[in-house]
Amino acid sequence: LPEEKLLEERMLRIIRTSFERFGFAPIETPAVERKEVLAAKGVVEKEIYALSRLAAEEGDDGSTDFALHFDLTVPAARYVAQHFGKLTFPFRRYQIQKVWRGERPQAGRFREFYQCDIDIVGNGSLDLLNDAEIPCVIHAVFREMDIGRFVIRMNNRKILTGLMENLGIERPADAMRAVDALEKVGAEKVLSSLEKDAGTTPAQAQALVEFLQKGHDLATLTTHDGGEMYRRGVAELEEVVRGLRAFGLPEDAFAVDPSIARGLDYYTGTVYETKLVDHPEVGSICSGGRYDDLASNYTKQTLPGVGISIGLTRLLSRLLDAKIVAPGSKTPARALVTVMTRDRLADYLAIAGELREAGIATELYTEPKKLGAQLKYADQKGFELAVIAGEDELGRGEVQLKNLKTGEQRNVAKADLVSAIEAG
Amino acid sequence: LPEEKLLEERMLRIIRTSFERFGFAPIETPAVERKEVLAAKGVVEKEIYALSRLAAEEGDDGSTDFALHFDLTVPAARYVAQHFGKLTFPFRRYQIQKVWRGERPQAGRFREFYQCDIDIVGNGSLDLLNDAEIPCVIHAVFREMDIGRFVIRMNNRKILTGLMENLGIERPADAMRAVDALEKVGAEKVLSSLEKDAGTTPAQAQALVEFLQKGHDLATLTTHDGGEMYRRGVAELEEVVRGLRAFGLPEDAFAVDPSIARGLDYYTGTVYETKLVDHPEVGSICSGGRYDDLASNYTKQTLPGVGISIGLTRLLSRLLDAKIVAPGSKTPARALVTVMTRDRLADYLAIAGELREAGIATELYTEPKKLGAQLKYADQKGFELAVIAGEDELGRGEVQLKNLKTGEQRNVAKADLVSAIEAG
Secondary structure, X not given: OHHHHHHHHHHHHHXXXXXXXXXXXXXXXXXXXXXXXXXXXXXXXXXXXXXXXXXXXXXXXXXXXXXXXXXOHHHHHHHHHHOHHHOOOOEEEEEEEEEEXXXXXXXXXXXXXXXXXXXXXXXXXXOOHHHHHHHHHHHHHHHHHOOOOEEEEEEEXXXXXXXXXXXXXXXXXXXXHHHHOHHHHOHHHHXXXXXXXXXXXXXXXXXXXXHHHXXXXXXXXXXXXXXXXXXXXXXXXXXXXXXXXXXOOOHHHEEEOOOOOOOOOOOOOEEEEEEEOOOHHHOOOOEEEEEOOOOOOOOOXXXXXXXXXXXXXXXXXXXXXXXXXXXOOOOOOOEEEOOOOHHHHHHXXXXXXXXXXXXXXXXXXXXXXXXXXXXXXXXXXXXXXXXXXXXHHHHOOEEEEEEOOOOOEEEEEHHHHHHHHHHO | OHHHHHHHHHHHHHHHHHHHHXXXXXXXXXXEEEHHHHHOOOOOHHHOEEEEEOOOEOOEOOEEEEEEOOOOHHHHHHHHHHOHHHOXXXXXXEEEEEEEOOOOOEOOEOXXXXXEEEEEEOOOOOOOHHHHHHHHHHHHHHHHHXXXXXXXXXXXXXXXXXXXXXXXXXXXXXXXXXXXXXXXXXXXXXHHHHHHHHOOOHHHHHHHHHHHHOOOOHHXXXXXXXXXXXXXXHHHHHHHHHHHHHHOOOHHHEEEOOXXXXXXXXXXXXXXXXXXXXXXXXXXXXXXXXXOOOOOOXXXXXXXXXXEEEEHHHHXXXXXXXXXXXXXXXXXXXXXXXXXOHHHHHHHHHHHHHHHXXXXXXXXXXXXXXXXXXXXXXXXXXXXXXXXXXXXXXXXXXXXXXXXXXXXXXXXXXXXXXXHHHOO
């Protein structure tokens, strides 16, 4: 509905503007990619929608080589590999597009939804300062969205990988997925999942979960002896946190949390997750991380990167459910110019035209109805202002300006209408 | 590429802002609709992409009930019918979305493209004033896009239908399609197509084409005796043109042209087509019209409407080909803050932060490279400004502000940087 879409448009505008303010350039990739590009990453294929022409013809079953993208990371990897020679590195791109997943729609899951991604991709190498910049962009977005307090929680995958290595855990990727659920399902279930799904011994599982439950900050992380890989992870995380402070990110806007794992295999360093402080039930509203090599499926160039993604459709739906945001007006226009006498149409149109020229979105009522019906329409749609003028007022060069929120009504010289509205 | 997408974003912003300035509210319908909704209109089914899950499972061939929409009119009709009770009429909506057509891509044809539609839909009736407003919205869009002179050409379908009735032509819909090609293929081909594809006699075809080639304006149209339907068409067209003048649309921005037919069957009154005066080879850049009943497939309510559509992807591609517009910078940011000494990172970040707070999109260079490499990067990406500061300048509370377009460089107090940039 328009009131919901207007809210979504406002959010999209904030996201776009914030991304651009940090120098991220927009790209757009086709929603329709070759199947071989999409299937390359070992994703769940039944979640991918393939395309065929609706009507088959003789000698043509209608099938095509194409499918709909299910995220923006795979198309971005294909894009960077394909346009490598034309891009300037570090390549900073944002991408705001719909993606599709062939799952049965259910609460909080959508067949079709907006993703809003930023990534910084280096050619050969990429400084850790980029890992510090990403949360600052996200902070700017959510602060402007005005959705209450939020914390960007961070970890470095090498810390977990190092711990697991040190404990002799043999299937770290599986263990990572088990650990990722810690906050959601609790220690007991993670312990059993580590043994069952990741093949650890009870002692390994116990040691890992105990460490993660201790609630470490950077200082206590540095005192633990977790081996070489662990030490590198802690050092990277320290550098990123120094960067965050240099960026001026408020201390209460981020937190180090060694239990953040992220399910996806391709993260190799920093990982992020973002939660609403007063609405933990909403879950992570934005997540991402650092990967060593974005496009290894498509090119021999080594392209390390760091990025983050906002699942806007899901976020907005949860914000609405939790009543953190609410849809407002059904119209993007502030003012409705009513029409009392058709003979004076040119006057009404001139008034509407002047307001628009001044940047005040304005609708002119177009149907031959009585003033009462026009004002009812204005109320239903949620206009802030109505401009009303009969033969008499127009003859005197005046109009009535009615504030539909307060009911206040006053006569204003036609020539002063714009400034009267701008003055409030 | 980013420079092309930035141009497209600028156009999308102009379109969105103009639509909203006239009080059109955004809606968005899913790209994925039920096949039965899309197939209801008798379109070319092989142009519709149907969806199936990429990997089939046992007992499930992966097929679905869904397909991708091929225009925004059919989904809008479904939407208005479905949400009838929740909408306020006249319902003014805009819709900017991608659509898909399963044709083989070729010059000027795309598999996937943006359409930007506005429609005003009435409940039961809709005043002709709306037919006059639509071209004014389009005029505002193209004027701001700054794409040179353009003319919105208009006709009323009843004029052509009346003429055909009067001449005894029995298949007016087919004749309409033949006439629609007049400007493109010339009189001779239209004459033969009228006889061959629309079953007219040579005399009927001759009379129709002769009339259309005479180049009528409103005055000469009123003098012709074309029967009842024709007279109603001329009267409607006169009323719409009076409306255009009341709206203040410049006389050279529109033209009456009785040969405008539009291929689509569902138009029943006003029809529009828009051409670039200095680039007729680009073809129509925006077209639409009035229909008596938008959603007869989906509801018993009578919902007359008038609308127009900009095929942005095609338009932009043609504007680029004709060099009417050109891609500019590869970055949305104006300024690059370079980093000469990492020890002063907090200073550089504070500068970037201040510029961003002031609404100046700013990128901070993140890699540990020499100043020369950073300035080369700035040139390649097309930044307008570079901020340069070493230990010495920062110690004095100064920075160098370099204009990368002119090469001009000057020292500015850190505290005055924003105002120096804003002053130009």
